[in-house]
Amino acid sequence: MCKDMTPLELAIQFHGHICPGLLMGVRASQLAMQHLDLKRDQDEDVVAIVETDSCGVDALQAILGCTFGKGNLIFKDYGKAVYTVINRQDGRAVRIVQRRSASSGKTGQRYRELKGREDLNPAEKEEMEQVLQELFEQLMTCPYEELFDWQDVDVKLPPKASLYSTLTCSNCQEGVMETRAVETADGVLCIPCFDLQRR
Ligand SMILES: [Zn+2]
Numbered sequence: 001m002c003k004d005m006t007p008l009e010l011a012i013q014f015h016g017h018i019c020p021g022l023l024m025g026v027r028a029s030q031l032a033m034q035h036l037d038l039k040r041d042q043d044e045d046v047v048a049i050v051e052t053d054s055c056g057v058d059a060l061q062a063i064l065g066c067t068f069g070k071g072n073l074i075f076k077d078y079g080k081a082v083y084t085v086i087n088r089q090d091g092r093a094v095r096i097v098q099r100r101s102a103s104s105g106k107t108g109q110r111y112r113e114l115k116g117r118e119d120l121n122p123a124e125k126e127e128m129e130q131v132l133q134e135l136f137e138q139l140m141t142c143p144y145e146e147l148f149d150w151q152d153v154d155v156k157l158p159p160k161a162s163l164y165s166t167l168t169c170s171n172c173q174e175g176v177m178e179t180r181a182v183e184t185a186d187g188v189l190c191i192p193c194f195d196l197q198r199r
Pocket residue numbers: 015017018019021022055
């Protein structure tokens with residue numbers, strides 16, 4: 001990964017577009033780095049627990065280096081814009097909660113109105129650009145306090161990603177990690193095959 005890119009550039013490149021959700025993730029990542037004294041090259045020692053799977057999480061992956069593949073991104077499907085970031089080196093953790101008022105201003109509302117429509121006329125497209133620009137300025141420059149509430153928390157660290165052996169599903173014959181395989185009377189099954197059998 002190119003270390004010379006700014007956090008914002010990294011996030012945009014990874015996510016593929018600029019949107020308010022991504023920008024909130026950029027700010028949350030920067031807040032976490034500042035609060036926990038994280039360095040960019042420390043990424044193996046950073047763990048993020050995210051309670052949503054929307055745009056902002058891509059910023060955390062790109063900036064903090066917390067990714068599914070490395071096992072230091074933990075997804076809880078709660079539908080909440082909440083990010084807990086942990087520094088493994090000293091065990092400190094911060095839970096960052098996006099304020100509901102953060103994007104509820106006039107500009108944010110207009111963005112959502114326009115975003116929800118497929119049939120924008122040229123004037124509205126131009127307005128959309130304008131609105132996005134305003135949101136960009138607003139979200140990237142306002143104090144963290146306007147966007148988030150945060151506090152230090154105690155988090156029991158998940159074990160570092162380990163290697164498990166692979167078993168063979170007796171139905172589909174595909175490999176399945178032992179911790180996800182289901183033992184049945186008819187042999188080992190992967191979860192989808194197990195679910196099929198129960199129907
Ligand atoms: Zn997005």
